[in-house]
Amino acid sequence: MSAKKVALSGMFAALGIIFSYIEYIFPFQTGVPGVKLGLANLVIVVALYRMSAKDALVINFIRILVSGLLFTGLSGTFYSLCGSLCSFAVMALFKKTNRFSVIGVSMAGGVFHNFGQLIAAMIMVSTTKLFYYFPVLLFSGLIAGIIVGIGGTILLNALPAGLFAEEAGSARKKGKKKGGEENPDQG
Secondary structure (H helix, E strand, C coil): CCHHHHHHHHHHHHHHHHHHHHHHHCCCCCCCCCCCCCCCHHHHHHHHHHCCHHHHHHHHHHHHHHHHHHHHHHHHHHHHHHHHHHHHHHHHHHHHHCCCCHHHHHHHHHHHHHHHHHHHHHHHHCCCHHHHHHHHHHHHHHHHHHHHHHHHHHHHHHCCHHHCCCCHHHHCCCCECCCCCECCCCC
16 A cells, blocks of 8 residues: 555545544534434545545544544444445445446435444344334435535545546556666565
8 A cells, every 4th residue: 555545545534533523513403313414424435436445445444433432432333333334335336336426326325324323223222113213214314415425526526636646656566667677675
């Protein structure tokens, strides 16, 4: 992994933590329990489209662990992890098909984030009766996904193309000099 990719990943994880903190101190009140915008998912959507899925997953995992332990405790971290992993798997799959826009991928992510958290809640309280709440979470996930998807589209169009491009030197094969002979300093 290049130093540039590590730095970008660190910046994205930090930005996701900052967005989580903003949502923690200024909650988006809808009057419906468990519903929030999911501002930090904006970072994950952009990372998914501009970095590898593996890099975006690592950023997501770091963001969840740090934010969860700082702001919501272990149970909040568990719910976030369940929702985010479910959401990420679906978003990565939808993106890979090349049939959905950024907004469509984000909408699916919003719905499946809520679905993952609902499954976690049903496991925690040992009842499937909570599934009656899914229509509310489906609708709120769609709305949050649209908002995050619009924001992600704007960001993806606004970010400089060169920000995510690999440097010309890293395109060369490792261990080779410009002329093609072995470089003894590489190992």
